[in-house]
Amino acid sequence: MTALADFTRYLAECPLIAIIRGVRPDEVEAVGDAIIGAGIRIVEVPLNSPDPFVSIERLAKRFGSEALIGAGTVLDPDDVKRAARAGGRIIVSPSSDAAVIRETWDEGLVAAPGFFTPSEAFCALKAGAHALKFFPAEAASPAVLKAIKAVLPHDVPLIVVGGVKPDTMRPWTEAGASGFGLGSGLFKPGQSAAQVADAARAYVAGVRA
Numbered sequence: 001m002t003a004l005a006d007f008t009r010y011l012a013e014c015p016l017i018a019i020i021r022g023v024r025p026d027e028v029e030a031v032g033d034a035i036i037g038a039g040i041r042i043v044e045v046p047l048n049s050p051d052p053f054v055s056i057e058r059l060a061k062r063f064g065s066e067a068l069i070g071a072g073t074v075l076d077p078d079d080v081k082r083a084a085r086a087g088g089r090i091i092v093s094p095s096s097d098a099a100v101i102r103e104t105w106d107e108g109l110v111a112a113p114g115f116f117t118p119s120e121a122f123c124a125l126k127a128g129a130h131a132l133k134f135f136p137a138e139a140a141s142p143a144v145l146k147a148i149k150a151v152l153p154h155d156v157p158l159i160v161v162g163g164v165k166p167d168t169m170r171p172w173t174e175a176g177a178s179g180f181g182l183g184s185g186l187f188k189p190g191q192s193a194a195q196v197a198d199a200a201r202a203y204v205a206g207v208r209a
Helices: 003-013 028-037 052-063 077-085 098-106 118-127 142-149 169-175 193-208
Strands: 016-019 042-046 068-072 090-092 110-112 132-134 158-161 179-182
Touching (some): 003 068, 003 110, 028 042, 042 090, 052 068, 052 077, 068 077, 077 098, 098 110, 118 132, 142 158, 142 169
Parallel strands (some): 016 042, 016 179, 068 090, 090 110, 132 158, 158 179
């Protein structure tokens, strides 16, 4: 299946994206096992982590048949190529950089750039974005997302990222969020795989409540 088809299917099954910023290659498989074992099927390794392309490659080799692995905090088109060569299939950015989005499209990966205003969202869509990351969500509200969603194409997935907790997702979902990106609430450097598994299960239970 294509990366986009897998993204659509996994997001429908469990609308959560794990953001494991700061993960090390020597621990990434155990962390990935904890997250995927809890039911989260989309995992992002931010590029400001230690040796991120090594971690992406290890996750892709171990879990690529059951999860969508990719890169986050992608700011340069060349890093899109590197992520693709490592087995990454989704590219997540904090910004709506058209060059990064176009390179992602050219590589056949899922483009999920960040936006905070309607103008940024439409620029990202024009460049070829498949999904949009509403970031930083803690600086806005579900009412803001609802207002923006009203003017966007209804079939574009909106992923809320920033300050999300297991018990705060429902208002965002009611406002039109398609899913959530989970950062420090799910994983912090130094946590054990067991701690990550507990957090992941809490988020899965929260989004299904």
